[in-house]
Amino acid sequence: MAGAPSIEEVIEDFNVLKCMQCGVCSGSCPSGRQASLNVRRLVRKIGRDHAAICDESLWMCTTCYNCQERCPRGIAIVDVILAVRSIAAHEGLILERHRHVAYLLQEHGHAVPIDDTHKEKRMQLGLNSLPSTVHSHPDDLKDVKHLLASCGFGEITGRKE
Amino acid sequence: MMRISLFLGCLVPNRYPGIEKATGICLETLGIDWKELDGASCCPAPGVFRSFDEPTWLALASRNITLSETDDRDVLTICNGCYGSLADANLKLKNNSLLKEQTNSHLSQIGRHFDGTIDVRHIIEFLYSEIGVQKIKEKIVRPLDLKVAVHYGCHMLKPSSSRATASVEHPSVFDELVEALGCTSVDYPDKMECCGAGGGVRSALGETALAITEHKLGKIEDADVDCIVEACPFCHMQFDAGQVSLAGKGREFGIPVIHYSQLLALSLGYSAEDVGINLNEMDCSDFCNLLGK
Ligand code: SF4
Ligand code: SF4
Numbered sequence: 001m002a003g004a005p006s007i008e009e010v011i012e013d014f015n016v017l018k019c020m021q022c023g024v025c026s027g028s029c030p031s032g033r034q035a036s037l038n039v040r041r042l043v044r045k046i047g048r049d050h051a052a053i054c055d056e057s058l059w060m061c062t063t064c065y066n067c068q069e070r071c072p073r074g075i076a077i078v079d080v081i082l083a084v085r086s087i088a089a090h091e092g093l094i095l096e097r098h099r100h101v102a103y104l105l106q107e108h109g110h111a112v113p114i115d116d117t118h119k120e121k122r123m124q125l126g127l128n129s130l131p132s133t134v135h136s137h138p139d140d141l142k143d144v145k146h147l148l149a150s151c152g153f154g155e156i157t158g159r160k161e
Numbered sequence: 162m163m164r165i166s167l168f169l170g171c172l173v174p175n176r177y178p179g180i181e182k183a184t185g186i187c188l189e190t191l192g193i194d195w196k197e198l199d200g201a202s203c204c205p206a207p208g209v210f211r212s213f214d215e216p217t218w219l220a221l222a223s224r225n226i227t228l229s230e231t232d233d234r235d236v237l238t239i240c241n242g243c244y245g246s247l248a249d250a251n252l253k254l255k256n257n258s259l260l261k262e263q264t265n266s267h268l269s270q271i272g273r274h275f276d277g278t279i280d281v282r283h284i285i286e287f288l289y290s291e292i293g294v295q296k297i298k299e300k301i302v303r304p305l306d307l308k309v310a311v312h313y314g315c316h317m318l319k320p321s322s323s324r325a326t327a328s329v330e331h332p333s334v335f336d337e338l339v340e341a342l343g344c345t346s347v348d349y350p351d352k353m354e355c356c357g358a359g360g361g362v363r364s365a366l367g368e369t370a371l372a373i374t375e376h377k378l379g380k381i382e383d384a385d386v387d388c389i390v391e392a393c394p395f396c397h398m399q400f401d402a403g404q405v406s407l408a409g410k411g412r413e414f415g416i417p418v419i420h421y422s423q424l425l426a427l428s429l430g431y432s433a434e435d436v437g438i439n440l441n442e443m444d445c446s447d448f449c450n451l452l453g454k
Contacts, residue, residue: 031369033376060362063360068319068320069319090214101206101361102209109202111210121440125435125440126182133200135174137199137200140201141202143271144221147271150267
């Protein structure tokens with residue numbers, strides 16, 4: 001189970017310490033302008049200490065890539081955030097709602113499975129009530145579950161409910 | 162002619178099936194050799210699942226890709242999230258033999274193998290480069306006289322290091338495809354900004370997502386358009402269901418949200434009901450009436 005990198009590896013692999021705190025990233029960030037993410041500060045924190053994995057603002061990034069496209073030091077900021085999120089997740093730091101989405105994927109092979117309201121909408125359009133995805137192919141769903149088990153995904157996300 | 166398999170993902174078939182219907186109509190009318198990718202799963206959603214565990218993300222994405230490799234077809238996505246997930250995973254596995262080996266060891270347990278023989282496409286980039294604006298214009302039976310706010314979304318164009326498309330800051334491909342149908346693409350401030358939904362923000366921190374959405378809707382409202390056109394069911398849901406949530410807080414916008422497949426099908430002569438525009442979360446009856454039958 002390869003899993004997550006260490007924070008030292010992330011700092012090294014993505015040149016996090018090259019950050020010069022110029023703030024181009026936070027100036028480009030919709031989640032900073034409209035909400036409270038400060039990505040410049042988050043990058044500094046990641047470069048300094050392991051506590052960054054507990055910072056809830058890690059999960060406020062929409063992965064829009066504005067910052068990554070514009071960083072003058074060429075730091076792949078989104079890749080850094082995703083890598084640090086995975087360290088957090090492997091240490092059990094997963095938001096409740098995300099845990100639920102992970103459960104849906106493990107159960108149905110879809111993060112957003114069909115429900116009765118939308119079966120109805122499909123039929124109104126003349127489509128089959130179930131789409132041609134894993135929803136109509138139990139063997140494929142079995143394969144998906146097998147793969148998730150092979151990756152140890154249930155242990156990482158805490159299979160419950 | 163290019164052979165493709167249509168990857169549905171989760172939100173199109175399970176929340177906005179009108180987009181599924183419309184896409185089938187468009188591919189058929191344009192004479193494209195296509196079929197649905199039977200047995201596909203969640204891409205899996207990049208913001209959440211790639212965040213948790215990269216090996217799991219690669220294993221599930223690559224299973225979807227191998228289903229299409231077996232058919233020797235490129236994968237066509239109609240969602241920025243599915244595109245981001247599958248195109249990035251495909252590229253990573255093609256370029257990194259160690260990751261490919263690790264992923265194939267998981268896949269071997271279900272008798273599959275990632276070869277790296279096909280590409281992942283996005284419907285906007287696909288229509289633009291494989292069919293072309295001119296050929297689309299020739300197929301139009303009903304030019305649409307609509308003022309449109311085009312919303313590119315993020316992962317169609319970014320990260321630019323893994324995309325073939327041109328400009329990230331000032332692209333025109335999507336606008337050209339919209340104008341080919343007779344519409345006017347109206348410019349507006351922050352046009353290239355995010356809808357707010359991605360990265361797992363909508364699912365876990367809904368208020369943060371909604372604040373970003375409200376800001377963008379405000380700019381679109383000022384531009385005085387007939388509708389928003391996007392090419393991603395996640396942006397579609399964020400703007401559509403988001404307007405319902407905002408209306409509940411006393412902030413009404415009333416701007417209909419339409420996927421490009423639906424807009425194209427309208428111009429090919431289909432009605433708003435044929436492609437499920439009336440099945441949006443918000444009431445679009447004025448817009449459906451405006452379009453007529
Ligand atoms: S744009 Fe790059 S260099 Fe500037 S503060 Fe952000 S991460 Fe650091
Ligand atoms: S990718 Fe995340 S951190 Fe960067 S600008 Fe977008 S929302 Fe902000």
